[in-house]
Amino acid sequence: MDFINRLDAIHAGVRGNKWMRYFTTFTRLALAAGFLPAGYVKIIGERFTDLHNNQPMGHYLEALHRTGYYYTFIGYAQVLAALLLLIPRTVVLGVLLYLPIIFNIFILTLAVRFEGSLLTSPLMVIACIYLLCWNYDRIKFIFPFYTPPPIPVISNNKFPLWFFAGVFASILAVGFTVTHMYNILPRNTLTDCERQCGDSENPGACKIFCETIHTNGQDLNSALKVYEQALKKDKR
Structure with missing residues (x-):
């Protein structure tokens, strides 16, 4: 003290x-x-x-x-x-x-x-x-050297069902959101990137996107623009 x-x-x-x-x-x-x-x-x-x-x-x-x-x-x-x-x-x-x-x-x-x-x-x-x-x-x-005045704790052994239900729902919501928020990802390698093209609506545009990043060395924004242009050409 x-x-x-x-x-x-x-x-x-x-x-x-x-x-x-x-x-x-x-x-x-x-x-x-x-x-x-x-x-x-x-x-x-x-x-x-x-x-x-x-x-x-x-x-x-x-x-x-x-x-x-x-x-x-x-x-x-x-x-x-x-x-x-x-x-x-x-x-x-x-x-x-x-x-x-x-x-x-x-x-x-x-x-x-x-x-x-x-x-x-x-x-x-x-x-x-x-x-x-x-x-x-x-x-x-x-700070560890400071001891705050004690705060009385009210003992309660009731299981907080709604709290843990909220935690579980939050994990599911976050997991679903982050795994479905992008329709295409650069992945780590060209091979990994092209694996997602099989499930893509436009496999050709997807492969162009992957090559733009992993072969041509362009940044993500540039690759996304090329990808969007390829999608527009395909729709025409």
Whole structure:
């Protein structure tokens, strides 16, 4: 308890300093400014940089850009994290979303030795950790050294039939949805991809789709466009 009380006292002292509050506000704004333009570029579907594809980071970003709406999803996540940081009541939620994204960028930067974010990405990771420390009073309940006050538990041995029925129904619904949501898949190899063509309404278009990916090396979106064009030609 002395250790926890000491941490609470240190935190209260830091939070009471005017200049530390100014610095915290600046940190929040700086982090938000770092993600807003980066996220917006991804949302509108533009390539993030003009790096050459043969450059290590450019190679990665080109592949990321070809992932379709996953690329857009990252952009929305970055913008959402930035907006949450701008609102005092949602700062913690914003940091918890921001930190894994920027930490991933930091590790990527080190892995490909990209000098463009070699300085900024570790500083942004440290800034996120600082904001978590600033909001220690709101997150201390998750630490193993903190013992929350006991909550009375009401004993109940009745089998929760409707709960487990809902779990079972959810598993069936998810399983059915993910296995029937696509009429064609790229699969892992050309042979595996062409196996699905036997059950396809248009085996010829299906094989063209598989060859576009596994033989011609095109991305999924390009292969889907070729597939749709082949279907239209067949209908004519």
